[in-house]
Amino acid sequence: MTDSAPSNPDTSAGSPPRRVVLVDGSGFIFRAFHALPPMTSPDGTPVNAVYGFCTMLMKLREDTKPDHMAVIFDTKGKSFRNDFFADYKAHRPPPPEELVPQFGLIRDATRAFNLPSIELEGYEADDLIATYARQAEAQGSDVIIVSSDKDLMQLVTDKVQMFDAMKNRTIGAAEVMEKFGCAPDKVIDIQALAGDSVDNVPGVPGIGIKTAAQLIDEYGDLDSLLERAGEIKQPKRREKLIENADLARISRDLVTLKTDVPVVEDLDGFDLKEPDPEVLLSFIASHGFKSLLSKVKAKFGGDVEFESPTQPGIGVNEVKVEKAEYELVQDEERLKHWVAQAEYLGTVAVDTETTSLDAHQAKLVGVSLSTEPGNGCYIPLGHVSGEAQGGFDFGDNPAESKDTPKQIKLERAIEILKPLLEDPGVLKVGQNLKYDMIVLARHGITVAPMDDTMVLSYVLDGTSHGHGMDELAELHLDYKPIKFADVCGSGKTQITFDQVPLDKALDYAAEDADITLRLHRLLKPRIAQEHMASVYETLDRPLVPVLAQMERLGVKVDAEILKNLSEDFAKRMASLEITIHEMAGEPFNLGSPKQLGEILFNKMSLPGGKKTKTGAWQTGADVLEGLAALGHDLPVKLLEWRQLSKLKSTYTDALANHINPQTGRVHTSYGQTNVNTGRLSSNDPNLQNIPIRSEEGRKIRTAFVAEPGHKLISADYSQIELRLLAHVAEIEALRTAFKNGEDIHAATASKVFGVPIEGMDPMVRRKAKAINFGIIYGISAFGLANQLGIPQKEAKAFIEAYFEIYPGIRTYMDEAKAFATKHGYVRTLFGRNIHISGINDKNGMRRSFGERAAINAPIQGGAADIIKRAMIAVPDALLDAGLKTRMLLQVHDELIFEAPEDEAEKAIKVIRDVMENAAHLSVPLIAEAGIGDSWADAH
DNA sequence: AACCTCACG
DNA sequence: GACGTACGTGAGGTTC
CATH class of the missing domain: 3.40.50.1010 (5'-nuclease)
Known part of the structure; x- marks a missing residue:
């Protein structure tokens, strides 16, 4: 051999x-x-x-x-x-x-x-x-x-x-x-x-x-x-x-x-592994397989007793049982009974019913609890009379009607529930608990400790499927829960939950708590089994209360500034519209790509028209810029109009509608389970895409302000993704450049193009910057050429030169692709698994997509993990330093704070210190911070 | 509801 | 040889 x-x-x-x-x-x-x-x-x-x-x-x-x-x-x-x-x-x-x-x-x-x-x-x-x-x-x-x-x-x-x-x-x-x-x-x-x-x-x-x-x-x-x-x-x-x-x-x-x-x-x-006797026995016991129990004990050992069906079994998957076990709780005595039961068992599923999806304005209508699979209760607290239900009774205040159903007084119920929900010895389980935590926080309750089935599901399965309760119930319990629409209707005739009759409300609400508890029993054990304990316990779970707090605080937005901007934009749009119609020789809807395509490529016969796969003319900014470069004026004006239109509709107008009338602030909602790579998303409104790149757009940021006597602080990681790349791909030259505090794009340009950093042509630096970004995205010559407006051949040469300068990049890319191909996912430095779809697709294009995603995901995801670590640590660090500064927003590599004026400088020190020590890599992490009266000034 | 376009990191 | 790509999102307007 x-x-x-x-x-x-x-x-x-x-x-x-x-x-x-x-x-x-x-x-x-x-x-x-x-x-x-x-x-x-x-x-x-x-x-x-x-x-x-x-x-x-x-x-x-x-x-x-x-x-x-x-x-x-x-x-x-x-x-x-x-x-x-x-x-x-x-x-x-x-x-x-x-x-x-x-x-x-x-x-x-x-x-x-x-x-x-x-x-x-x-x-x-x-x-x-x-x-x-x-x-x-x-x-x-x-x-x-x-x-x-x-x-x-x-x-x-x-x-x-x-x-x-x-x-x-x-x-x-x-x-x-x-x-x-x-x-x-x-x-x-x-x-x-x-x-x-x-x-x-x-x-x-x-x-x-x-x-x-x-x-x-x-x-x-x-x-x-x-x-x-x-x-x-x-x-x-x-x-x-x-x-x-x-x-x-x-x-x-x-x-x-x-x-x-x-x-x-x-x-x-x-390869055949021995089962864990505890796990196997509790499964067998909970399903009543008596004869098997002794056989399993004899073969694998272990001593789980048959008489323990309520033991939080691993992989226990009971389905829905009798609705009769759901209890409508209408007096204090029964509520206290449920609280005592939850205290005794140490785990309780909690769900709130409200009148709105907006947690900051929603009225608390009821609370449901479940302590064991199959049981559940609903505590109505704000239901209105039967008369008002679906009627046209606008005159009376329904809450004071004589027919108001029997229910515990809200304040009293809160008093009874608060010790349970805040008891450090009782685990509160919820589905998207962040929502309930915000609602309950408005009633003075700080829910802790907690588990969230939605977050559990996300950590385990990524975005291979959704994490809504209905979807999880169907997937894991083979059960279709009662739909919200079945209880409240939908569209114009939709009613709010306070108008739902108590019997229907009980079925729906108690079931939600019951299912949440079942899902928890199913998903929680998988965290350890599938080695996700660190990601869940140190990143995503502790982030939930942090996000809830940020959302509660919101950020102050000056409606007056937005209104003035909106008017300014409107005027300029109107004048542009006239000019463009004249140029076109006929009026048309400037907001319609279809009509614009007709005008440009049919009527005016401009060159270079390309169609989308659905047969429509392409009129994207890149196309219009191309036409503008050929000396055509209409596209220039239209680009201007589009910019203003976007700013007006999405930012000045829509944003103003999101200002909460009670707080004068905008409360975004962070999505913790939406992004494949582990990043957060922001919606209603999205505060992660507020303009900054253009001069006009940047004005929107002047409307994001601090309260009187306060300042906004913006702290952002410098080049976090490139630093992470240098670390994980072990690129020595890149590491050295970061360690020496060099301008990384200039340093790259100097090495790739062989020019000195001193007196460098800004265009050369720009090219290097594009390559640096391209690498993170899983570079292709086509993409880089497109980005820089250069021939593909030239782009290819740049990339080759780059690989020469930074050996290690290629190895990293190959390894990322190979890992993804083998496992279907890649992993961040902190153990988060990121599913890569299409990586084994037989369609070459989809596969290429997967390959680029496999290259990007550990970088983007690793950076997301790091800022999550910082976000968890910063609030405590500020408190420990005796500061009143509060964290308001996250924009992927940036954190925004509101600070009393006289402590802002001190706060910056604390914030930067935590951010820079959120991870210890082979390159330094740098956070830069600015102070200002508005977000525009702080940046 | 799908599509196009565009705002951000 | 052609395909059609930079990675990750959310949202508003038009069109069907």
């Missing part, structure tokens, strides 16, 4: 498994459900298939002695087969009601056994199994596919066999012959001809398995058969085959399993 070539499995680093067991989880659950008598868990959930699954897994581990094992599932929804054959599996009836909740439970069971639970959107379990089976086979392993599905029989070889776990029967070539009358490698052709009514595979009419086998036996394979169909003696059969040749080919495509699915999980990761 002289080398360890990969072709020799025995000497390569991780030797391949001898036996790989792939369990068709989706196939099993259907068969087990029909084969086993009904069973229910203590809370009434049907669990017979789950029980069958657990016993099967126990038995398989014993009997097959696998080295590697995984359970593979179908995903909901369509697969790629529907792309070319819409009717595929279209006639399947929906699964029986008792089976539905078991889909989620069986995945939980898989995890409880510490086995990989594998599924991939757009692919069926069969394709994943095919892919893994062929991979394992290629490594020389024996494969056992646990399934009796005939669709998998095409995979059988001398290394791959199937096992029917219900009948305890092995399926090899002989059994395939029995079923299809042919060898496994001909199964596809047989199925293509015979079709399959269950899966809605058409096949050739009039040909069944028998005939198909006979034909394939005679002609060898499907293609030869279809080619030589004319030779068939029986006229009917001959005709059918010629007529339906295409149908046969489509059928073949449908039944052929995909063996090159871009799987995310590696076969190596399927």
Whole structure:
């Protein structure tokens, strides 16, 4: 043995498994459900298939002695087969009601056994199994596919066999012959001809398995058969085959399993691990599988008692039980009972019902609590009378009507709830709890400690799916909650929650708390299991109260300044409009790209018109600038008009409408779970895109002001992304430049273009700056050329030169791409996983997108992590320093504060110190700060 | 609701 | 050889 070539499995680093067991989880659950008598868990959930699954897994581990094992599932929804054959599996009836909740439970069971639970959107379990089976086979392993599905029989070889776990029967070539009358490698052709009514595979009419086998036996394979169909003696059969040749080919495509699915999980990761007895036992106990309990104890140890169904089980996934368990709380005594219960158990789900999505103006209407899955209560506090409900009763004050439903006085309920919600010994769980925290803060309650199921879901799953409660409930609990619209209606007839009758309000509100608690039990254990504890516990969870506080404070915006700007913009727009109409020779809507395109490229026949993929003329700023450079005046004026129009509608006018009349301030809402890379987003209004780049736009910032006697402080990280790049990509030359405090763009320019920093042409520096940014975005020659307005060839040369100067960049990029390709995600310095979609797409363009995203994500995401660390630490540091300075806004690399005038300088010292020490990299972090009366001045 | 355009980091 | 790209967002206006 002289080398360890990969072709020799025995000497390569991780030797391949001898036996790989792939369990068709989706196939099993259907068969087990029909084969086993009904069973229910203590809370009434049907669990017979789950029980069958657990016993099967126990038995398989014993009997097959696998080295590697995984359970593979179908995903909901369509697969790629529907792309070319819409009717595929279209006639399947929906699964029986008792089976539905078991889909989620069986995945939980898989995890409880510490086995990989594998599924991939757009692919069926069969394709994943095919892919893994062929991979394992290629490594020389024996494969056992646990399934009796005939669709998998095409995979059988001398290394791959199937096992029917219900009948305890092995399926090899002989059994395939029995079923299809042919060898496994001909199964596809047989199925293509015979079709399959269950899966809605058409096949050739009039040909069944028998005939198909006979034909394939005679002609060898499907293609030869279809080619030589004319030779068939029986006229009917001959005709059918010629007529339906295409149908046969489509059928073949449908039944052929995909063996090159871009799987995310590696076969190596399927190596069999022992389950954690605690986890497994609590799962089994909570579902009432008594007979299994002792077997599991005997095999794996552990001592969870059966009589502990309320133990916060891991992967516990109860579904909805009786609504009767939801309680309407209308007197203090019952409320105190619920508070005592929550205090005793130490965890409580909390949800508030209000009259508005705007937490700063919403009226508190009620609070719901849940202490254990299946229970819940609703405490109405601000519901109005039945008379007012849906009526036209504008005259009376409904709150004082005689018919006001019985409810605890708001102030009294707050008094009773406050100690619970502030008790450091009781965990409060919420879905988007930031909203409730703001509402409750207005009633003097500071909720802590807390967990947020929305944030948990985001940390675990990124933006691969949404994190709204309805979506999470459907995904994890297989349950569709009552919709808000079902209770309050929608559109014009929508009512506010205070008008909802109490019985309906109870069903809806208590259910929300109940579901939140269930989701928490499901998601929280995954944080540790999936190694996200640091990201969740040190970054995203502690950020929630920080954001809530920032949103509560808001920022003062001077309506008068906005109004004056708006009027100024309006006048100039009107005059531009006249000029442009004259130039065009006819009036048109300047805001309509469609009409503008007509004027420019049809009527005036200006050159260089390009169309978008929907066939519309492109009239973006870059196009208009191009035309302007050719000496055309209309585009110049139109660009001016567009700028003013944007500023007026989006900023002066819309922003003014967001000023809260009570506070005179604007309260944005930060999205903590919207951005793939871990950044925050800002909405209603978006305060992260207030103009600054243009002189006109910058004026908007003069309207963001401090209270009298106060100053605004703006502190921003200098070049944080490039510094992070220098650190993670270990680029020595870049590190040195940062350590020496050089102007990084000038330093780059000097190295790339070989010119001295002294007296550098600003254009040269600009080019280097564009390259520096381009690198962070996953540079391409096309993109850089576009950005700089230079030939692509020149851009390419720059990039080459850059790679020469900063070796390490290329390695970083290659490694980021390779990691993303292998895992489907990349990771930041702080352990946040960022899912990269499209990285394994067969479409080259989508794949390139993924590759650029893979390069950018660790940088952008790492910077986001760092400023989050700073944001968590700064408020405490200010308090510790005895300062009244408050953090108001975050704009990705910038933090805005409002400070009493006389402490502003002191505050800057504290802020900069915290920001610069938020992470310790191999390059210094620098935060620069400014003070001013407005945001424009502070920057 | 989709599309275009444009504001920010 | 053509495709059509810089990374990440949110929002307003027009059009269908």
